[in-house]
Amino acid sequence: MRIVCISDTHNMHRQIEVPEGDLLIHAGDSLGVGTLEELEDLDNWFAEQPHRHKILIAGNHDWCFQDEPAEARELVRHAHYLQDSPLELEGLKFWGSPWTPVFFNWAFNRERGQAIAERWAQIPDDTDVLITHGPPAGILDRIISPTGTVRPGCDDLARKVETLALRLHVFGHIHEDHGQEQIGNCLYVNASTCTGSYKPLNPPIVIDL
Structure with missing residues (x-):
């Protein structure tokens, strides 16, 4: 399965060039x-993409999924929306979750x-592909600032993924550390499309799984 990973498009999805593949994953934001109006446009854009499967999770900017959940879910007609929920596609077991550690007062913060x-305890042990909005601590979560390096990834998520036999973990949230890293049998992908200056310049990451 060819998986195309994006995240953190921040309503600039129409400005990015998405490679063809079997599955398009959007890891939130x-x-x-x-707003619901933004979500409706996103769903129309999903309908235009050639991938036979699409998965969407929410992120901390995606307020309508938290504040108007029923209306938001009804608008997602051309992707599988996952919120602490599973999906099986072509023999692969997926789990999607939007939560990130508290950072100011954003959506889906804990x-x-x-x-x-x-929240992480709900992830099934047999999950093949995990999609979370934020990274686990210490993996593609680095922000370099004039005052030093900060790694705001989630320690509790890191502890959970260590117990799983994942093949792929896709996330975003930390725009500055876009890329991929292989650790053991799991490939970790920070698919943030926007840079630290909120420009949609980071390319989608394509994985053959």
């Missing part, structure tokens, strides 16, 4: 301010520790 660990 697809919207700008998180306090570090028990509150967010309870």
Whole structure:
């Protein structure tokens, strides 16, 4: 299966060139301010893409999925929307989850520790491909600033993924650390499309799984 990974398009999805593949994964922050109108345009864009499967999760900017969940889910007609939920495609087991540790006052935030660990505890042990909005701590989560390097990934998520036999973990959220890293049998992909300056310049990452 050829998997095309994007994330953090921030309502600039029509400005990016998406390679062909079997599955298009969007790992959250697809919207700008998180309105239903933005989501409707995103779904129309999904309909235009040639991939036979599409998966979408929410991110911390995607407010309508948190504040108007029923209306938002009804608008997603051309992708599988996952929120702490599974999906099986062509023999691969997927799990998608939007949560990130508290950062100011964004959507789908949970306090570090028990509150967010309870979300990760729901991930099934037999998951092949995990899609979360944010990264696990220490993996493609680096922000370099004038005051030093910060790694805001989730420690509780890192502990959970260590217990799983994942083949692929796709996320975004940290725009500055776009790329991929192989650790053991799992390929970790930070698919953030936008750069740290919110320009949609990072290319989609294509994986053959």
